[in-house]
Amino acid sequence: MLNNLREYIDSKELKITILKNRVNIINYDKLRDISEKEILLTKDNKKIKVLGKNLKLNKLIENEILILGFIEKVEFYE
Secondary structure, X not given: OHHXXXXXXXXXXXXXXXXXXXXXXXXXXXXXXXXXXXXXXXXXXXXXEEEEXXXXXXXXXXXXXXXXXXXXXXXXXX
């Protein structure tokens, strides 16, 4: 169990959790753009785009972000 906790804490892997009306993203590199309809982040050379309506940042810490609103889709591309 301690090893699992250590791996979680030390992990640099991108993690995205999509729930009703929210998206939690951990280990992103940079917040590139934000509007009520689109939020764009990057991780290494990949882009993560969250599309929806009334999007807001609820939690923004060093490498974790919580996006609230009506989430229509999440896209990944290079």
